[in-house]
Amino acid sequence: MKIAVLPGDGIGPEVTAQALKVLDVFAREGTPIEFEHGLIGGCAYDESGHPLPDSTFKLAREADAILFGAEGGFQYETLSRGLRPGDALLSIRRELNLFANFRPVVTWPELVGASPLKAERLEGLDLMILRELTGDLYFGEPRGVTSENGVRVGINTMRYDENEIRRIAHVAFRTARTRRARVCSVDKANVLESMELWREVVEEVGQEYPDVTLEHLYVDAAAMSLLRSPQHFDVLLTGNLFGDILSDEASMLTGSIGMLPSASIGDGTKGLYEPVHGCAPDIAGKDVANPLASILSAAMMLRMSFDMHSGADRIERAVRRVLASGYRTADIAEPGTKLVGTAQMGDLVVAALS
Incomplete structure (x- = not known):
């Protein structure tokens, strides 16, 4: 199971890191998962002069699934068309023919008050x-x-x-x-x-x-x-x-765009999995972003690309346990809940998997 990991820009690396923590639980349990990282978006442009380097596209094309973080940033908005971070994601969707985008919208009972x-x-x-x-x-x-x-x-x-x-x-x-x-x-x-x-x-x-x-x-x-x-x-x-x-x-x-995962699928089982929320540069690096959409995107990956339905169910139950225990990132916090950061939320989900 070869997964191309493309964290991207803004809060992308932070939330993707939490999804990888969760997937690593399955790797430690014996699931044959191989992760390979690549640059995409603004960070790729800074490194190579293009938001989708040939090496990254080759990695995406050859992988069984793609875990994507986010792309963009205010500093790239004046670049020419074709060189903007968003053009990289559009290119992958088009070139890999990922024409069907699934965006589940589920209201978790614990978050009804956040809406x-x-x-x-x-x-x-x-x-x-x-x-x-x-x-x-x-x-x-x-x-x-x-x-x-x-x-x-x-x-x-x-x-x-x-x-x-x-x-x-x-x-x-x-x-x-x-x-x-x-x-x-x-x-x-x-x-x-x-x-x-x-x-x-x-x-x-x-x-x-x-x-x-x-x-x-x-x-x-x-x-x-x-x-x-x-x-x-x-x-x-x-x-x-x-x-x-x-x-x-x-x-x-x-309750928050930080709760929405997504999957982009083509004619086969290959898919690109990403949180819907975007790069949010204003909060990048502050350990406040909600990683649950990225974690739930990883669950969609297990279910839709690898037919690991029980593994996907385990992740979703773990998220539910964490929410039921009252832990919240800032975007879904309510009075009486326990505020945690990005990394701690990922750690809590990993612990709940056990």
Whole structure:
């Protein structure tokens, strides 16, 4: 089991280190796990002049799974396109064809009070946001900033072909079959032709899954419903842009974006696993970041890339025990809880695994 470890920038190295502590428990127990580290993002640019060095891409391509931390930083925002830290992650997603992004949104009972929503709206919440990851405005052409009649014009193209839509729709319906058999497809078909095609193709695929209920929502209505009645959703199928926005909104259902793991999968079992929260440079190096999203991403890795369901369950139970014992990082702290730092939270999860 060869895992490419790409901690990246900001709080990425801190939270990834805690996930590695947890995975190392399984290595010590005899699971054949091999870790190999690589540079990506801003730190790779500082070292080599490019955010995705050839050696890092080779490592990612040859690994069985990728554990990613975060990328970015204020100092890189003025770099040319192609040299920014975020371009490295986009390149890996595209080149390895990791088109299906799974973002589970689960409200842990111990954290109901950390969410700004009323507790009765969150009880038993368990939904999966399934985001198409290699199309849409992020990759569509033409794009760029040009000049027309002396006026600057910014261009991005929302583009999907039916094959791209069809494959992510199949993933959504197959996923729903393992859950509560409901898919809600999110689009803007009343305005955008690309989303009109999205709806048509999802409908066609849905006919192959008569045991799964399909509904459609426009993205603005979906955003409202996520806050008004989140328990209604099971699998939320979205395009790249809408999924990016809705999943960050959904983080408030869990109490903090520091609780959201994710997995990006292609046609096989190879996947890239990462916390959703980003690099958070303002708190980097201060031992205050929440590592639980990274740890839970490692659990997703065991389950989805290595078929280690019992190991993934063990990690999730350990996180639950730590939360039930009252330990919290700053982002999920409430009165009466015990505040801990990044490293101590990782140590607590490791201890709970035993």
